[in-house]
Amino acid sequence: RPHTQGDAQFLEDESTKIFARKVADHYSARSNQTLEEREASPIIHLKKLNNWIKSVLIQLYTRRGDAVLDLACGKGGDLIKWDKAKIGYYVGIDIAEGSIKDCRTRYNGDADHHQRRKKFSFPARLLCGDCYEIRLDKVLADDAPFDICSCQFALHYSWSTEARARRALANVSALLRPGGIFIGTMPDANVIIKKLRQGCWCPTNLSAITVLTEGLAFGNSVYWIRFDEEFSDKKFKSSSPFGIKYTFHLEDAVDCPEWIVPFQVFQKLAEEYDFELVFAKNSHEFVHEYMKKPEFVELMRRLGALGDGNQDQSTLSADEWEAAYLYMSFVLRKRGQPDKT
Ligand code: SAM
Numbered sequence: 001r002p003h004t005q006g007d008a009q010f011l012e013d014e015s016t017k018i019f020a021r022k023v024a025d026h027y028s029a030r031s032n033q034t035l036e037e038r039e040a041s042p043i044i045h046l047k048k049l050n051n052w053i054k055s056v057l058i059q060l061y062t063r064r065g066d067a068v069l070d071l072a073c074g075k076g077g078d079l080i081k082w083d084k085a086k087i088g089y090y091v092g093i094d095i096a097e098g099s100i101k102d103c104r105t106r107y108n109g110d111a112d113h114h115q116r117r118k119k120f121s122f123p124a125r126l127l128c129g130d131c132y133e134i135r136l137d138k139v140l141a142d143d144a145p146f147d148i149c150s151c152q153f154a155l156h157y158s159w160s161t162e163a164r165a166r167r168a169l170a171n172v173s174a175l176l177r178p179g180g181i182f183i184g185t186m187p188d189a190n191v192i193i194k195k196l197r198q199g200c201w202c203p204t205n206l207s208a209i210t211v212l213t214e215g216l217a218f219g220n221s222v223y224w225i226r227f228d229e230e231f232s233d234k235k236f237k238s239s240s241p242f243g244i245k246y247t248f249h250l251e252d253a254v255d256c257p258e259w260i261v262p263f264q265v266f267q268k269l270a271e272e273y274d275f276e277l278v279f280a281k282n283s284h285e286f287v288h289e290y291m292k293k294p295e296f297v298e299l300m301r302r303l304g305a306l307g308d309g310n311q312d313q314s315t316l317s318a319d320e321w322e323a324a325y326l327y328m329s330f331v332l333r334k335r336g337q338p339d340k341t
Contacts, residue, residue, distance in 0.1 A: 016160050019245075019257050020095065020130060023157050026256040028098030032075065041252045043222050046320040048305035050185070053283060053329060054152055055081050055299060056290050057183045061331065062087060066147035069093075069140070069175055071131045071168075072154030076103035083120050090124040091143050093131055100128040132158035132167050137174035145177035151184040153327075159259035162242045165269060173273040178336025182275060188282050188328035189260045192225060192246075193236060220319040223250045223326070241265040250323065263328070270332055278331035283324045 073092030158168035244260035
């Protein structure tokens with residue numbers, strides 16, 4: 001039936017909520033892996049590479065005693081990285097109840113995980129909530145301001161509507177101190193759109209996606225991306241930069257709706273919320289740049305993602321290295337001068 005403007009708005013809000021729930025349910029349902037299961041993963045080296053990228057970002061931009069806000073913290077996979085950076089306080093928030101439960105277990109040092117370890121040296125607050133819907137400045141009024149905010153592999157879930165993308169940036173901006181740092185890693189829209197237009201297609205996954213989607217999908221043995229039919233003309237320029245949805249499948253990791261984040265639009269929007277860009281780099285560029293520094297080569301060697309300090313993908317499979325190319329990292333700084341104290 002034809003609906004009024006009001007109905008359309010309501011329907012859009014409802015479907016946005018349904019997708020946010022889909023994402024939350026997907027991550028909630030993912031159980032903790034044993035060390036053996038993790039090592040047997042077809043993307044183990046990609047996971048290690050991504051951990052290296054996050055560690056480098058954290059080491060570059062965190063100072064001893066910092067107050068940290070981890071948006072979409074998941075199961076707390078970065079807690080150890082923050083501990084190594086000797087932070088003073090940590091707030092983690094995630095929409096997936098199951099992930100926050102696992103994060104609490106990990107923080108409390110319960111023996112469910114890869115290793116028993118000593119307690120973390122910083123106090124933490126762990127919350128379940130939708131970071132792109134709730135006004136976090138109200139919820140976290142007593143915890144702010146933060147010195148650094150991290151949003152790893154999750155900011156693209158805010159790009160389903162303009163309101164959510166704005167809420168994400170408004171939340172981070174309101175909670176960071178002047179001069180505070182916002183770090184993140186998310187899909188690289190330029191790479192994804194380029195691959196879609198080139199029609200990069202590996203037939204090994206053909207059974208996983210219907211033949212009808214050929215031309216709207218691409219991938220290899222570890223991932224595939226499929227756009228909705230409505231984007232079949234691939235003319236993203238004329239459509240809204242928000243709500244460009246695709247389905248992302250990464251072996252042993254992700255299977256959910258995601259949204260394109262056109263980086264230039266993101267940067268412009270971030271400027272409205274008082275952020276200036278420090279840098280943005282695709283993961284390949286990031287590896288080449290930071291593998292020039294001995295301390296990060298050593299970190300890579302310990303994590304075991306790449307071979308002994310080589311700047312190539314000697315232990316990552318070619319397909320994992322291609323999947324790494326789908327991501328980029330960014331660093332933004334909140335305008336203003338920090339207090340002298
Ligand atoms: N940041 C963690 C890491 O790097 O290990 C988890 C990354 S995981 C790929 C993406 C996370 O984003 C999931 O834990 C998911 O529940 C969370 N997420 C997605 N949408 C969210 C939202 N609206 N609010 C809070 N968390 C969200």
